[in-house]
Structures are given as C-alpha cells and as structure tokens.
Amino acid sequence: MAGMTRSSPYEVTTRTRASRITAVAAVALLALLVVLPLFAGRGLIQDMFFILTMLVLAQFWNLLAGYGGLVSIGQQAFVGMGAYAMFGGVILAGMDPIPAILLGGIAALIVAIPTAFFAFRLQGPYFAIGTWVIAEVMRLVMAQAKALGGGTGTSLPRTATREMWATEWIAGALDVRNSAARDILTYWLALALAAATIAAIYALLRSKRGLALSAVRDNPEAAKSVGVDAGRMKWFVFLTSAFGTGLAGALIYVQKARISPDAAFSVTDWTAYVLFIVIIGGIGTIEGPIIGVIVFFLLQSLLADYGSWYLFTLGIIGIVVMLVAPRGIWGLITERTGIQLFPVRRRLSGGSLKED
Amino acid sequence: MSFLTTRGLTAHYGDFQALFGVDIMLNEGETIAIIGANGAGKTTLMRSLSGVLRNSPEMITLDGRKIGAMSADEIVPLGLAMVPEGRRLFPSLSVEENLLIGAYGRKIEGYWNLEKIYRLFPILAERRSSPGTALSGGQQQMVAIGRALMSNPRVLLCDEISLGLAPVVIRDIYAAVPRIQESGASLIVVEQDIGQAMKVADRVYCMMEGRVTLEGTPQSLSRDDIHAAYFGVGA
Numbered sequence: 001m002a003g004m005t006r007s008s009p010y011e012v013t014t015r016t017r018a019s020r021i022t023a024v025a026a027v028a029l030l031a032l033l034v035v036l037p038l039f040a041g042r043g044l045i046q047d048m049f050f051i052l053t054m055l056v057l058a059q060f061w062n063l064l065a066g067y068g069g070l071v072s073i074g075q076q077a078f079v080g081m082g083a084y085a086m087f088g089g090v091i092l093a094g095m096d097p098i099p100a101i102l103l104g105g106i107a108a109l110i111v112a113i114p115t116a117f118f119a120f121r122l123q124g125p126y127f128a129i130g131t132w133v134i135a136e137v138m139r140l141v142m143a144q145a146k147a148l149g150g151g152t153g154t155s156l157p158r159t160a161t162r163e164m165w166a167t168e169w170i171a172g173a174l175d176v177r178n179s180a181a182r183d184i185l186t187y188w189l190a191l192a193l194a195a196a197t198i199a200a201i202y203a204l205l206r207s208k209r210g211l212a213l214s215a216v217r218d219n220p221e222a223a224k225s226v227g228v229d230a231g232r233m234k235w236f237v238f239l240t241s242a243f244g245t246g247l248a249g250a251l252i253y254v255q256k257a258r259i260s261p262d263a264a265f266s267v268t269d270w271t272a273y274v275l276f277i278v279i280i281g282g283i284g285t286i287e288g289p290i291i292g293v294i295v296f297f298l299l300q301s302l303l304a305d306y307g308s309w310y311l312f313t314l315g316i317i318g319i320v321v322m323l324v325a326p327r328g329i330w331g332l333i334t335e336r337t338g339i340q341l342f343p344v345r346r347r348l349s350g351g352s353l354k355e356d
Numbered sequence: 357m358s359f360l361t362t363r364g365l366t367a368h369y370g371d372f373q374a375l376f377g378v379d380i381m382l383n384e385g386e387t388i389a390i391i392g393a394n395g396a397g398k399t400t401l402m403r404s405l406s407g408v409l410r411n412s413p414e415m416i417t418l419d420g421r422k423i424g425a426m427s428a429d430e431i432v433p434l435g436l437a438m439v440p441e442g443r444r445l446f447p448s449l450s451v452e453e454n455l456l457i458g459a460y461g462r463k464i465e466g467y468w469n470l471e472k473i474y475r476l477f478p479i480l481a482e483r484r485s486s487p488g489t490a491l492s493g494g495q496q497q498m499v500a501i502g503r504a505l506m507s508n509p510r511v512l513l514c515d516e517i518s519l520g521l522a523p524v525v526i527r528d529i530y531a532a533v534p535r536i537q538e539s540g541a542s543l544i545v546v547e548q549d550i551g552q553a554m555k556v557a558d559r560v561y562c563m564m565e566g567r568v569t570l571e572g573t574p575q576s577l578s579r580d581d582i583h584a585a586y587f588g589v590g591a
Contacts, residue, residue: 212460221408224407224428225428225438226432226458227432
C-alpha cells in the first residue's frame with residue numbers, strides 16, 4: 001500500500017502516540033522478562049510459563065475466531081497433535097525435545113489440512129461442533145498408539161530431559177539444579193514464542209492481508225467482489241493458527257514431560273480456558289488476550305482451593321462479560337479512553353484535502 | 357472499440373433461468389445504462405459480469421479474453437469493479453479502511469487513490485474514521501463507489517446506486533459520474549430511475565424477463581419505445 005501514497009503529501013499510517021509508548025514499554029518489559037530467571041524463584045518461573053503459553057494459545061484462537069470469524073472449539077486437536085509429535089520425535093526417533101517442538105508445529109499443520117477440508121464444509125455452530133468432533137477423533141486415535149503409552153500415556157525418557165539442549169549450560173551459568181534449568185529454558189522458549197506470536201499477528205493485521213481478513217469476516221461475498229479470495233484467507237488463518245497452537249502444545253508438554261490422550265486433547269484446558277481468556281479480555285484485539293490471561297491467572301490463583309466452584313465461577317464471569325461488555329475488558333477500556341496499544345486501524349495523515 | 361462483450365449470456369439460479377441469451381457490448385470510455393423493471397435480470401447480469409455468478413468462459417469477453425468462468429477475485433485485477441446493490445460496506449472497518457480494501461485486488465497504479473476519492477466526495481474525508489455503517493445511506497453509497505474506484509477499474513459496474521435514496525441525495529451521487537467518466541473509466545449503470553440513467557448514458561439497453569428488448573441512444577429512443585420495452589405492452 002506504500003506505493004499508492006508515494007510522491008504525495010499524504011501518508012497512510014496506523015501509528016498512534018500510545019503505540020509508540022507501547023513499543024518502548026514492550027521492549028523494556030521484554031528485557032525484564034528475559035532476565036527474570038536471574039532473581040525470580042522457580043514457582044514464579046513456572047507461573048510465567050503457564051501465562052505465556054496460554055497467551056500464545058489465546059492469540060491464535062483470537063486470530064482464528066476474532067479476526068478470521070472461524071469459531072473453532074477443537075483447538076485441543078492441535079495442542080494434542082503437537083505434543084504427541086514431539087513425544088514421538090523424542091521416544092521413537094531419539095530426537096532432543098527442543099528441536100522436536102518444531103516437529104510438533106509441523107505435525108499440527110499437517111493434520112490441519114484434512115481437518116480444514118472437512119470443517120470448512122460446515123458453517124457457524126456446525127463448524128464449531130465439527131472441529132470438536134475431529135479433535136475427539138484424534139484423541140481416540142492417539143489412545144491407540146501403544147508406542148506412545150496408549151490410553152494411559154507416557155513420560156519423556158529421563159535421559160532425554162536431563163540432556164536437553166542448553167540445560168547443562170543454564171544450570172552451570174545460573175548455578176541452579178538441572179530441573180530448575182529445564183524450567184528456565186522452557187520459560188525462555190515460551191517468552192520467545194509469545195513475543196514472536198504477538199509481533200507476527202500485529203504485523204499481519206497491519207498489512208493489506210489483515211484488512212482483507214476483517215473484510216472476509218464481515219461479509220465474504222462483498223469481500224470477494226473487491227478482489228479478496230475469501231477461501232484462501234480462511235485456509236491461511238486456519239493453518240497459521242494450527243501451526244502456532246501445535247508449537248505451543250509441544251512446548252507445554254516438554255515442560256510437563258508427561259502426556260496422556262485425555263490431558264493433551266482436553267477441551268477444557270486447551271479450548272474452554274482459551275475462549276474464556278479471549279472473551280473476557282476482548283475478542284478481535286491483540287490487547288484482549290493479554291488482559292484476559294492475567295485475569296484468568298489471578299482468578300485461578302484465588303479460586304484454586306474451591307474445586308469445581310472454580311469452573312462454575314469462570315462460567316458465570318464469562319456469561320456476564322458477554323452480556324454486559326461483549327467487547328470484553330479491553331473493549332471497555334478503549335471505549336472510555338480511546339487508547340490503542342496495538343493500533344491496526346489505518347489513518348491518512350498530513351497534507352490538506354482542500355481543492356487546490 | 358468494443359472491449360467488454362457478452363454473447364448469448366445465460367444464467368440460472370437452480371432450476372430458475374434468469375437470463376436468456378443476453379448480448380451487450382461496451383466500448384472503451386463509454387457509459388451504458390441498463391434499465392428494466394424488477395426481475396428483468398439486471399442484477400443477475402451485473403453479478404455475472406463481476407464474477408459473483410459463474411458462467412461459461414466464452415459468454416463474457418474482456419479485450420478478447422474469455423472471462424465468463426472467472427471468480428470475482430480473479431476479475432477485479434483485470435479491471436472490472438462492482439458497486440454492489442445494497443452497498444455492502446464492511447461494518448467493522450472505518451470509512452477509510454473500506455476504501456483501502458478496494459485497492460486489494462489492484463495490480464497497477466492508476467488515476468484513483470485515497471486523496472482523489474476524498475476530493476470526489478469531500479464528506480467522506482470528514483467521516484474517515486467513522487465505522488462505514490454509521491453513515492447515512494447516501495454517504496454509504498459514496499463509500500461503496502469509492503471502494504470500487506480504488507481498484508482503478510477500466511469498467512465500473514454500478515448496480516442500482518439510487519436505490520432507497522432521497523432524490524436530492526441521488527442528484528449528489530450522480531453529480532460524481534461525469535468526473536468518474538473523465539478519469540477514463542467505462543461505466544455500466546443499472547437503474548430503475550430511468551431519468552438519471554438517460555442523463556449519463558451514451559447508450560441504453562432495456563431488459564425484460566431476462567432478455568434485451570430494446571437498445572439505442574437516449575436521443576433516439578422515444579418514451580413509447582421505452583414504455584413498450586419496459587413493460588412489454590404497446591403504449
């Protein structure tokens with residue numbers, strides 16, 4: 001789109017003053033998070049790992065549902081397939097768990113192709129249920145994989161986790177035990193994945209393709225008539241989300257080091273919580289999932305002792321937010337203040353529009 | 357020189373046949389009007405031309421190229437853009453984003469850009485950050501026209517741009533047509549408002565029940581001719 005405004009006093013921009021402050025603050029925050037393991041305890045690092053990986057899942061579900069209009073409740077399929085592919089790489093092929101994470105992303109991407117082929121024939125609520133059914137099928141299939149523990153699951157071999165890339169170096173450099181070094185390594189990877197995810201989605205939404213994505217979500221036929229290939233957009237978003245979700249799933253299970261079909265394909269853990277995060281934070285915004293994951297984590301810490309009342313409370317909060325503030329907490333904040341940290345709206349600046 | 361032609365164009369919605377062998381042609385830089393009553397097949401013709409409805413390849417040609425079977429997203433880059441009936445703005449996008457998305461399928465730079473659209477419809481510059489659907493009907497129609505122009509079309513297809521608008525608003529919108537013509541674009545204007553269509557068109561086609569029943573220049577057609585072609589009865 002830059003070519004359009006060349007040699008003109010006008011400039012199409014998405015930047016705002018708040019976004020420049022955000023950029024500076026984001027770099028500072030990122031630097032702080034990178035050095036966090038130097039002074040934080042192991043508990044905090046594990047909590048941060050949980051927050052960051054849930055944030056990645058939430059950002060990808062938001063891309064899918066909030067921007068692509070594809071409301072899937074079967075994202076646990078890609079968490080599970082990513083995790084199982086990583087386990088397969090380690091147990092069956094003798095890979096190191098860290099490069100095997102990439103295998104997880106690729107595996108999720110590959111199973112997403114037939115999934116999309118079937119699910120795209122369905123619309124709206126049928127699509128949502130269809131994706132769930134496909135995820136259940138994958139859970140049942142993986143429960144048959146005897147080499148990976150079948151229905152009861154399995155653990156990563158001790159040698160594989162102990163000799164994992166860079167753990168020895170971290171243990172030596174920070175003077176911590178091997179198990180703590182593993183937590184720090186997975187935390188850093190989660191931090192890198194979360195930062196890369198947000199940066200990539202932000203870049204996508206600011207691009208021409210992001211605009212096309214919103215157009216397809218609003219009205220597929222009108223989008224076509226301005227030259228947007230709506231079908232290709234849906235495929236692009238679905239496969240991208242599957243790849244990212246698969247990477248996150250594999251990373252989560254490197255840290256857990258133990259897998260079972262019920263846990264890896266859990267609709268509650270990998271889709272219901274993620275929906276909650278995106279909906280209370282604000283669907284269709286990058287800020288929403290960030291706020292949502294913090295609220296979710298606080299609620300989880302507060303209500304941890306109350307068992308199923310915890311899920312009950314989450315459900316009530318989710319419903320109330322949908323009714324009272326359908327655009328979530330971040331929606332309320334932007335309405336009141338007009339602040340946008342990740343502005344993707346385009347504005348024309350400079351020049352004068354008067355007839356000369 | 358004729359560069360957009362339909363030859364024996366037929367179209368169906370399931371078992372219902374909406375077009376029965378329509379032949380029209382458009383010369384470069386020309387404006388043609390297609391008039392007719394409700395259900396005459398005007399919108400079906402526009403949907404076929406723009407690729408929303410697919411046909412046999414040879415039924416529509418652009419510069420000798422068979423485009424009848426192409427989809428809308430393949431046709432826009434070739435230089436055909438449509439202002440759809442009912443405007444169909446994108447509700448979650450601002451006025452400006454609605455305009456910018458129009459440039460999505462554009463392959464080459466041309467006359468139209470954001471600045472030129474704002475000069476054509478200055479009110480849109482004032483409302484640029486508003487959601488497209490917060491505008492009045494007439495302003496929304498301006499956005500829809502601007503959005504189509506952003507692809508720098510060689511042919512602009514306007515489907516009932518006066519529909520549901522007050523006469524004074526229709527006059528404002530039609531005031532922009534000569535400036536669009538000056539930019540070098542050819543136009544196909546579908547209208548029920550015959551008066552407006554006759555004012556801007558070089559030639560007129562009248563359709564009834566999926567067929568072209570009359571064709572000529574506005575000057576050569578009498579009221580009675582049009583009446584007969586429009587309603588299918590002698591005056």
